[in-house]
Amino acid sequence: MKIESVDFFYLSMPEVHDIGDGSQDACLVRVRAGGVTGWGECEAAPLPSIAAFVCPMSHSACKPVQASVLGQPIDDVADIQRIGDLVRDQSLDLLQADHTLSGIDMALWDLLGKRLNEPAYRLLGYKAAYPKMPYSSMLFGGTPSETYEKGCRARGNGFRAAKFGWGQIGLGSVEADVEQFRAAREGLGEDGTLLVDIGTVWRDDIDAASERVKALQDVRATWLEEPFVSGALEAYKQLSLRTGPVKLAGGEGCHNFYMARQMIDYAGIGYVQIDAGRIGGISVAKRVADYAHTRGVTYVNHTFTSHLQLSASLQPFAGLEDDVIAEYPVEPKCLATDLTTNHIELDKDGFIHLPAAPGLGMTVNVARLKNYLVDAEIRFKGQVIYRTPDLD
Amino acid sequence: MKIESVDFFYLSMPEVHDIGDGSQDACLVRVRAGGVTGWGECEAAPLPSIAAFVCPMSHSACKPVQASVLGQPIDDVADIQRIGDLVRDQSLDLLQADHTLSGIDMALWDLLGKRLNEPAYRLLGYKAAYPKMPYSSMLFGGTPSETYEKGCRARGNGFRAAKFGWGQIGLGSVEADVEQFRAAREGLGEDGTLLVDIGTVWRDDIDAASERVKALQDVRATWLEEPFVSGALEAYKQLSLRTGPVKLAGGEGCHNFYMARQMIDYAGIGYVQIDAGRIGGISVAKRVADYAHTRGVTYVNHTFTSHLQLSASLQPFAGLEDDVIAEYPVEPKCLATDLTTNHIELDKDGFIHLPAAPGLGMTVNVARLKNYLVDAEIRFKGQVIYRTPDLD
Numbered sequence: 061m062k063i064e065s066v067d068f069f070y071l072s073m074p075e076v077h078d079i080g081d082g083s084q085d086a087c088l089v090r091v092r093a094g095g096v097t098g099w100g101e102c103e104a105a106p107l108p109s110i111a112a113f114v115c116p117m118s119h120s121a122c123k124p125v126q127a128s129v130l131g132q133p134i135d136d137v138a139d140i141q142r143i144g145d146l147v148r149d150q151s152l153d154l155l156q157a158d159h160t161l162s163g164i165d166m167a168l169w170d171l172l173g174k175r176l177n178e179p180a181y182r183l184l185g186y187k188a189a190y191p192k193m194p195y196s197s198m199l200f201g202g203t204p205s206e207t208y209e210k211g212c213r214a215r216g217n218g219f220r221a222a223k224f225g226w227g228q229i230g231l232g233s234v235e236a237d238v239e240q241f242r243a244a245r246e247g248l249g250e251d252g253t254l255l256v257d258i259g260t261v262w263r264d265d266i267d268a269a270s271e272r273v274k275a276l277q278d279v280r281a282t283w284l285e286e287p288f289v290s291g292a293l294e295a296y297k298q299l300s301l302r303t304g305p306v307k308l309a310g311g312e313g314c315h316n317f318y319m320a321r322q323m324i325d326y327a328g329i330g331y332v333q334i335d336a337g338r339i340g341g342i343s344v345a346k347r348v349a350d351y352a353h354t355r356g357v358t359y360v361n362h363t364f365t366s367h368l369q370l371s372a373s374l375q376p377f378a379g380l381e382d383d384v385i386a387e388y389p390v391e392p393k394c395l396a397t398d399l400t401t402n403h404i405e406l407d408k409d410g411f412i413h414l415p416a417a418p419g420l421g422m423t424v425n426v427a428r429l430k431n432y433l434v435d436a437e438i439r440f441k442g443q444v445i446y447r448t449p450d451l452d
Numbered sequence: 453m454k455i456e457s458v459d460f461f462y463l464s465m466p467e468v469h470d471i472g473d474g475s476q477d478a479c480l481v482r483v484r485a486g487g488v489t490g491w492g493e494c495e496a497a498p499l500p501s502i503a504a505f506v507c508p509m510s511h512s513a514c515k516p517v518q519a520s521v522l523g524q525p526i527d528d529v530a531d532i533q534r535i536g537d538l539v540r541d542q543s544l545d546l547l548q549a550d551h552t553l554s555g556i557d558m559a560l561w562d563l564l565g566k567r568l569n570e571p572a573y574r575l576l577g578y579k580a581a582y583p584k585m586p587y588s589s590m591l592f593g594g595t596p597s598e599t600y601e602k603g604c605r606a607r608g609n610g611f612r613a614a615k616f617g618w619g620q621i622g623l624g625s626v627e628a629d630v631e632q633f634r635a636a637r638e639g640l641g642e643d644g645t646l647l648v649d650i651g652t653v654w655r656d657d658i659d660a661a662s663e664r665v666k667a668l669q670d671v672r673a674t675w676l677e678e679p680f681v682s683g684a685l686e687a688y689k690q691l692s693l694r695t696g697p698v699k700l701a702g703g704e705g706c707h708n709f710y711m712a713r714q715m716i717d718y719a720g721i722g723y724v725q726i727d728a729g730r731i732g733g734i735s736v737a738k739r740v741a742d743y744a745h746t747r748g749v750t751y752v753n754h755t756f757t758s759h760l761q762l763s764a765s766l767q768p769f770a771g772l773e774d775d776v777i778a779e780y781p782v783e784p785k786c787l788a789t790d791l792t793t794n795h796i797e798l799d800k801d802g803f804i805h806l807p808a809a810p811g812l813g814m815t816v817n818v819a820r821l822k823n824y825l826v827d828a829e830i831r832f833k834g835q836v837i838y839r840t841p842d843l844d
Binding site for chain 2: 072076078079080081082084085103104105106107108110111112114115116117118119120121122123124148152153154155156158159259260264289290291292293294313315316317318319321322325326338434435436437438439440441442
């Protein structure tokens with residue numbers, strides 16, 4: 061069969077606030093071929109991602125993503141790999157292309173799984189999908205007592221693990237951060253897995269990070285996430301020599317295989333966190349999972365939006381039994397919740413399981429999403445080259 | 453003074469062909485503050501770059517570039533650095549932002565130079581701009597005899613150095629490539645500086661590269677450029693151990709300081725090639741030049757479009773006397789030539805000199821560019837958020 065259509069949908073909450081919550085909008089992708097529909101989602105600014113799909117060619121290595129996708133044969137797994145390679149070659153100089161490709165790649169795995177009646181993780185070569193231990197992924201509270209309450213609530217909601225991040229952490233005094241770390245540990249309880257996310261605010265300032273290391277050791281944090289921007293490999297490496305049992309985690313900003321490989325090779329991280337909605341989709345994420353496995357680095361998904369994204373981001377390491385920690389967004393906006401009719405829920409032991417249904421196993425809630433669909437249009441030389449398509 | 457306006461202009465040849473020629477369109481940026489106008493140019497797909505400037509906010513780390521630029525104070529060099537940092541923080545998750553920022557950053561150096569009556573390289577801390585030895589940057593001919601003729605022509609036009617790249621090189625047989633290399637050397641003459649550019653077609657295939665090493669040594673190539681994609685550091689490193697006097701060159705795909713630093717730290721390159729129109733502008737490029745200098749790696753500009761771009765890309769290493777090789781586009785489309793009224797010409801000894809005029813020292817040919825200006829428009833929720841501005 062051939063790819064007949066690729067449609068992008070810009071979904072948004074009525075208002076988007078200036079907070080670290082990535083579930084306020086969504087860039088949904090629908091791919092159709094041979095009577096089958098696949099869905100994916102770019103974890104990306106929708107308008108630039110759409111523009112990267114439809115823009116005019118600038119030169120032979122700066123083509124719109126659609127030039128490498130529309131009309132392509134899609135019959136087996138090798139086709140997905142081939143299409144991704146084609147996008148990377150023909151859109152080499154189009155920076156946003158990796159984000160655009162990510163949602164398309166997900167949709168192709170969904171589509172092919174439905175066509176072949178297999179869940180995506182089986183097509184990826186895994187015999188089974190092992191249970192994952194989700195962590196409740198949350199922002200730090202405005203005060204330590206709010207953070208404490210959030211920790212308690214995570215346990216009350218059945219989570220064995222919780223991650224606190226962003227907000228004011230890392231930006232104020234060391235003492236203020238130490239109080240937040242302690243509050244998180246107290247709220248979560250002594251036996252919970254505690255994860256801390258700095259959100260890159262120290263950029264590459266090793267001293268700012270080092271000042272917080274002892275406190276993180278004292279509260280037995282499992283990892284310290286994104287102390288620095290993704291590329292600051294030497295800063296990561298230096299810090300990793302000082303953190304002892306607290307491992308470094310990072311990688312969500314990686315938008316291709318090589319960036320992730322570099323973090324594994326040079327940054328001294330213990331956990332590589334991959335957003336399948338940014339790195340080029342499930343295909344590239346799986347390649348990272350394979351590589352991390354050979355290098356003794358644990359793979360973790362990075363996900364803070366819908367359960368379509370969640371399913372897609374769990375597929376690449378579904379069959380790695382020991383890589384058990386998984387990110388699970390717990391404070392999504394209703395847009396993210398409404399994106400699918402089914403959801404990946406915690407079982408009574410605090411674990412999650414990928415659906416065994418074909419493809420990504422999620423059903424997009426088309427009727428509900430019409431409430432969030434926004435009109436967007438791009439014109440070039442007087443011609444409409446993009447207009448929000450019908451969602452049906 | 454404050455930044456009053458930032459305008460993006462999409463310029464294009466009437467037809468854009470599927471060839472490795474990046475001068476077929478342009479993304480020109482105009483910044484105004486305090487009655488002064490600065491100009492810059494993104495080396496990027498125009499529409500996604502414009503979308504990254506005007507798109508709605510997705511969350512606190514995925515804001516449009518304009519949120520960090522419009523209204524900002526711009527009185528001294530520190531302001532340019534601060535604005536760049538703000539863009540990188542507030543548009544962390546907007547992949548295209550680095551390309552969009554690049555043109556703005558150039559325009560800010562142009563603007564501030566005009567305001568302070570200093571050429572940009574002086575504001576960057578260099579006392580003088582040393583002459584550079586430009587190489588004629590060309591595509592390989594379709595046949596070895598065409599390549600030979602191009603080499604002859606480069607010498608006839610006064611160039612001491614020439615780079616051949618793209619076309620079919622690296623994609624066919626080793627023998628075919630060897631013939632091309634020899635033809636290039638013969639055309640250029642024994643004393644010319646010969647550079648070879650593979651254009652990443654081997655991705656990370658060390659064997660494909662190694663098979664051509666002896667021929668490159670035989671023709672005394674000064675460098676082998678982009679045998680692999682920018683991120684394939686380990687492949688670069690392995691190859692660098694086999695090439696002897698032929699040094700590796702790469703880095704044009706870097707879109708932030710860290711990517712360039714990683715190539716310098718881990719890839720074994722002898723030359724780091726930075727496109728100021730991609731890496732985040734003159735500011736980031738200068739930071740790379742400083743770092744390369746401390747690590748014994750030679751800095752080279754990557755430029756294949758207008759002389760506005762050429763001036764901007766020469767500023768970051770203008771004061772490094774020993775880093776003498778410079779890329780110089782010789783086959784630009786008339787759009788690129790018409791972009792400025794003045795041009796950076798070769799002197800009788802085959803060297804080029806940065807203009808001593810304030811800012812970037814180039815005058816944009818507004819009247820001529822109107823012939824190339826294309827209408828583009830982006831609408832969101834029924835509102836026009838971008839429409840091609842007047843060019844005057």
